Amino acid sequence: MPDWLQSRHALITGGGTGIGASAATHLNAAGAKVTVLGRRAEPLEFVRNIVGGTAVQADVTDRGDIDRAFDEARATNGPIEMLIVNAGIADSAPFAKTTRESWDRIIATNLTAAFDCAQAALPDLLASEHGRLIFVASVASLRGVPYAAPYAASKHGVLGLMRSLAVEFARTSLTVNAVCPGYVDTQMTSDSIARVMAKTGRSEEQSRAAIEGQNASGRLVHPDTIGTMIMTLCLAQSQDVNGAAITIDGGTSA
Template identity: 40%
Template sequence: MSSTPAPRHVLVTGSSRGIGRAIAAAFIAAGDRVTVHGRTPESAARAMAELGAAGAIGADVTEGAALEGAIGNAVEANGPVEILVNNAGGASTGPLSRLDVDQLRRMMALNLEPVLTATKAVVPAMKAAGTGRIVTVASTAGLKGYAYVGAYTAAKHAVVGLTKALALELAGSGITVNAVCPGYSDTDLIGDSLEKLAAKTGRAREDLLGDFTKVNPLGRLIEPQEVADCVLWLAGRHAGAMTGQAIAVAGGEI
């Protein structure tokens, strides 16, 4: 007779909305203990209540000490983190003429540095347990170039590179390290971008949406649940041979 697997403690950064929220919901539906994270304690607490999560932490991920402290609180409340999903991040846009080192640093601080901070915070306990899963939500911008998002693209390429390096370093420890790279996804981030572009250019929202979907051979945006399903599989007990991968969830774009 097979026994029911014990719930695992899952921490998902940037899980108060969008793809991160879908990922948190998927793990909760699978029976795991999920700690959700938001930029503020209030946004995290709201997500916890709405999703039925086991815990909530709030921290600005660009502040390393605050993120470390918040993860420590999550461990104190729900035990060692067994699955870490690095989802927090964001993009900035603009042509080369407006791209400067400060913007590049901001994108690295938001998209790359928190991955390292959170990973270092949870790896010692994973090593001690002899098992662990680390999945980072990167982007197709980590696998190819996009015009007008140079700093964001550079940061996501760095995320993929860090993923591959850490996977090799941790190989044999029982810890796998992978990245999931969504294409343009149906989230409020894209929705907000469309509204701003429509106001700025005077173009119809539907026409602007076509600019995003035309790069996807399926001709549509990626659903957050499709990304969540990939993360859930990579975190599964039978995905132990999957490490150092950057999997595109992009409808054939890559």
């Protein structure tokens, strides 16, 4: 693969598993220096051993920890020229039984952390000739989701943040976009399958089929599909893609 990203520094939150790990692999293959950031050391080190670069532990719900981790990443790999905001969590419950604690936890991780990470990297992103800020949102950014009101609300907020920043910085070298996956073959989806099993009494096969059926294709999206799109948005040739919410869901949103 050509050295399209020319040793530019990409930082990926939630970089140890799933979409984040796939993004790290594709960005590294295109020539980027990669920092993977997350809470758990073991999966971060696993990814780092594959792609090289740097692994940094941090809690994205703590702004001080974000600032410390970003400074650590800069010290090794230089200014952050591409920021992939991927860290996120989900839960499900009827709205009447959704606790304030669950709401606060999901909003803090999915939305407030997106604000903090974007703001912490902004000076670097604006100084770059090809700054890239990419949010991993969800098809839940685009429609209501029963039994997942906090998650859908957080992802709607991420899309509003993305669109606002895209307009604010449209006359700079920074582009701001979002990818909006459907159900992806990741641990988060496996956790959703487990919740369906626990709450409905369905078998694992039945629960998986119910989740897969939410995508029009009838299958889960492969993480590499998302990683490839993230890499593409980071290319210099993608400079005119700005403010886009790119759905990757097997045709469900068509």
